[in-house]
Amino acid sequence: MNTIIAPEIYAQQWHNSDPLSIASLRGKVVAVHAFQMLCPSCISHGLPQASAIHELYASDQVQVIGLHSVFEHHSVMTPEALKVFIHEYRLGFPIAIDQPVEHGPIPKTMAAYQLQGTPSLVLIDRAGRIRLNHTxxxxxxxxxxxxxQLLKEAPVAEDAPVQKAASAPAATHAPSEKNTDSKKSERCNSDHCSI
Amino acid sequence: MNTIIAPEIYAQQWHNSDPLSIASLRGKVVAVHAFQMLCPSCISHGLPQASAIHELYASDQVQVIGLHSVFEHHSVMTPEALKVFIHEYRLGFPIAIDQPVEHGPIPKTMAAYQLQGTPSLVLIDRAGRIRLNHTxxxxxxxxxxxxxQLLKEAPVAEDAPVQKAASAPAATHAPSEKNTDSKKSERCNSDHCSI
Amino acid sequence: MNTIIAPEIYAQQWHNSDPLSIASLRGKVVAVHAFQMLCPSCISHGLPQASAIHELYASDQVQVIGLHSVFEHHSVMTPEALKVFIHEYRLGFPIAIDQPVEHGPIPKTMAAYQLQGTPSLVLIDRAGRIRLNHTxxxxxxxxxxxxxQLLKEAPVAEDAPVQKAASAPAATHAPSEKNTDSKKSERCNSDHCSI
Amino acid sequence: MNTIIAPEIYAQQWHNSDPLSIASLRGKVVAVHAFQMLCPSCISHGLPQASAIHELYASDQVQVIGLHSVFEHHSVMTPEALKVFIHEYRLGFPIAIDQPVEHGPIPKTMAAYQLQGTPSLVLIDRAGRIRLNHTxxxxxxxxxxxxxQLLKEAPVAEDAPVQKAASAPAATHAPSEKNTDSKKSERCNSDHCSI
Known part of the structure; x- marks a missing residue:
């Protein structure tokens, strides 16, 4: 079993919710849906699926978190533009704006979770561990x-041994180097946008 | 929790499989999809969903059973016609033809499960109990x-107390009486065909 | 321009209409949709399209004719079964049952129009000429x-020179010979069923 | 017949094409598809339909023109953002950015055509007249x-009497006044965004 403890959500801003912390959601299943507002497959597939999860499950059982992880075209997918997007698409679940970093295009939470692009779906179990991480x-x-399946698991005891995710962010240096303009035109295909 | 033990499948004939018995599937989750070959919602929704279950799960974990439960238009939804239908639609999972009864239009398994029409989905847990029964x-x-959720449950012990389904078939006398020609035109709507 | 005069509809029976003749529809555009009730692509694509044509156009401008042209599995796609099918799918436009022939599986109208399978769409102009014939x-x-485009054409004068379709039916001997059991499993694909 | 001569396209910028003028397209059918990049129904319905027109017809017969007519949220639906949008959605037909006006939110071409919102489809005949204008x-x-139908019409003679569209732009004063923040939340429904 993957026993990586889910990193925190580093958010610049939240919509539809006060700030949420992964730590405080222990006991619930958490579905993090990472997207970019101009990623076609996020709009046609990922966001409707996140809304469906939000509608199907009671919020004390499953918490959906949208994560706007912009790794390209930063100057147009701004917080102001996202606000309009959320309004026009009537998205009702909590959405965090992933925190930009000073050097490099990949925002902080995206790097911590080692996401490969958008849309990505991360499922976190009641004990706070990453159990699915798919782009x-x-x-x-x-x-x-x-x-x-995750809902049927009992939360693990507080002192259960789990691997720290401390090394996770470091691993993202490589993907961010791929992020050159020359590859721009191949980044989004019909399935997803990749870093 | 619904603790009705799932009745047996009374089949006139099987396609894509040797005869299966519910009793012998103890330990697996079983998904019974009841349909009629001329029910529009079965073709557009129910059968593709049954195929998706069949493709997603390993057969030692989840067993899909198609159940052709004809409760109207018996003279045209014959075993011979079903054989062509299965061939043309390339259905690959086991399909049982529900056994006709001498008096009344509702076949034996459909009555035993108290199905209200088609498509119906019945989910049976590893212990052989009906956990979902939806038309x-x-x-x-x-x-x-x-x-x-059902996959995460342990099979119950052999001697767990469960309610017998002995009275179930009796309850179907009422619905079969609704089955008059005068109501024919309202039986199938965009969601399902009802008895 | 294809100047084949559309052959008559040879019908064993009509649903939703008194018998129609191609000759009497001169002045209208006619859309003939050939189908088989157990052809998957007819149900998912062809028949909904025929219904859409029927709903979009006024009946004094465009006449839709469904043509049940059974060229395989004759024993189960019977007139009685079709009647149930039309009822369950709530088809509202005129539907003719293509007339079987004594020798060979391909019915008479299908042969006269040289249709290659189902679904097929034939468009006939105001002058009675075949302008599209696509399987x-x-x-x-x-x-x-x-x-x-056809609606914008003026009906041609009665005495306009057109090619007789007399030779058309003869050409169907070849396809009917392809109709052997050994090819059965490849006949229907995701696009159509072919003879 | 509506005999309004189609106004010119007042464009701030063109993508996928040198500047096009309605006058120079006389002889072709023109399909103008007005959209906003953050209008949900434009993305799910209007733009795929514009692409389908672009693919179906030869460019010497039918000219598709996308028109980015921003009438709300101007600060985020910028030319720079549109450029990314066109890239990510791989739109291949000519797209004009409707020219903003100094006073009021409704851009110049949108006002001239009296469009009621997005998506809007305008069909212009070979003689340069508006024949469909639908939001x-x-x-x-x-x-x-x-x-x-428009393709089958002959271009009208140069000196055919047509009504000038000079008064059209004036009529847009009214709709632009509706454009207040208090109505913002009702502007986009599942069918379209309206001014």
Whole structure:
């Protein structure tokens, strides 16, 4: 079993919610949906799926968190633009704006979770561990199956041994180097946008 | 919790499989999809969903059973016609033809399960108990969630107390009486065909 | 321009209409949609498109005719079964049952029009000439475009020279010979069923 | 028949094309698709339909023009953001950025055409006259039918009497006054965004 403890959400701003912390959600299943507002597959597939999770499950069982992780075209996918986007698409679940870093295009939470692009779906169990981390499309039945299984698990005891995720952010140096303009045109395909 | 033990499948004939018995599937989750080959919602929704379950799960974990439960238009939804239908639609999972009864239009398994029409989805847990019994559409995320939860349950011990389903078939006398020609035109709507 | 005069519809029976003759529809655009009730692509694509044509156009401008042209599995796609099918799918436009022939599986109208399978769409202009004859899927915009163009044409004069379709039926001997059981499993693909 | 001569396209900038003028397209059918990059129904319905028109017809017969008519949220639907949007959605047809005006939110071409919101589809005949002007969804068969009919018309003679559209822009004063913040939340529904 993957026993990486889910890193925190480093957010510049929250919509539809007060700030949420992964630590404080212990006991619930958490579904983090990372997206970019101009990523076609996020709009056609990822965000509707996140809304469906939000509607299907009681909020004391499953917490959906949208994560706007902009790793390209930063000057147009701004917090102000996202606000309009959330309004026009009537998204109702909590959405965090991933925190930019000083050097490099990949924001802080995206790096910490080692996401490979958008849309990405991360499922975190009641004990705070990452159990699914997938970039690209996952169909609804698979998502329902995964969440259903996690819901049946008991929260682990506070002192259960888990691996620290301290080394995770470091691993993202490599992908951020791929992020050159010359590759721009191949970044988004019909399945996802990749870093 | 619903603790009705799932009745047996009374089949006139099987396709894509040797005869299966519910009793012998103890330990697996079983998804019974009841349909009629001329029910529009079965073709557009129910059968594709049954195929998706069949493809997603390993057969030693989840067993899909199609159940052709004809309760109207018996003279045209014949075993011979079903054989062509299965061939043309390339259905690959086991399909049982529900056994007709001498008096009344509702076949034996449909009556035993008290199904209200087609499509119906019945989920049976590892201990052989009915845990979902729904006529009409259920979306894929809900089905995945329900199966995911059942997969995480341990099979109950052989001697666990469960309620006999002995009285179930009796309850179907009422619905079969509704089955008059005068109501024919309202039986199938965009969601399902009802008895 | 294809100047084949459309052959008559040879019908064993009509649903939703008194018998129609191609000759008597001179002055209208006619859309003949050939289907088989157990052809998957007819149900998912062809019949909904025929219904859309029926709903979009006034009946004094465009006449839709469904043509049940059974060329395989004759024993189960019977007139009685079709009647149930039309009822369950709530098809509202005129539907003719293509007339079987004594020798060979291909019914008479299908042979006269040299259709290659189902679904097939035939468009006939105001002068009674075949202007489109396509087996497989055609998208809605293309169908709308073709009908729109035909609607703008003036009916040709009664004595306009047109090629007789007398030789058309003869040409169907070849396809009917392909109709052997050994090819059965490859006949219907995701686009259409072919003879 | 509506005999309003189509006003010119007042563009701040063009993508995928040198500047096009309505006057110079006389002889072709022109389909102007007005959209906003953050209008949900434009993304799910209008732009795919514009692409379908672009793919179906030869460019010497039908000219598709995308028109980015921003009438709300101007600060985020900028030319720079549109450039990214066109890239990510791989739009291949000519797209004009509607020219902003000094006073009021409604850009110049949108006002001249009296568009009521986005998506809007305007069809212009070979003689340069507006023949369809619809805000909201139109299905593909209807669009194909309308274009097909226009394609069959001969271009009118140069000196045909047509009504000047000089008064058209004036009529837009009213709608622009509706554009207050208090109505913001009701502007985009599942069919379209309205001014």
């Amino acid at each position: 690209g499309r996952v169909n609804d039945m698979q998502v329902g199956n995964a969440i259903g | 009409g559409r259920v979306n894929d995320m809900q089905v995945g969630n329900a199966i995911g | 497989g899927r055609v998208n809605d915009m293309q169908v709308g475009n073709a009908i729109g | 909201g969804r139109v299905n593909d068969m209807q669009v194909g039918n309308a274009i097909g």
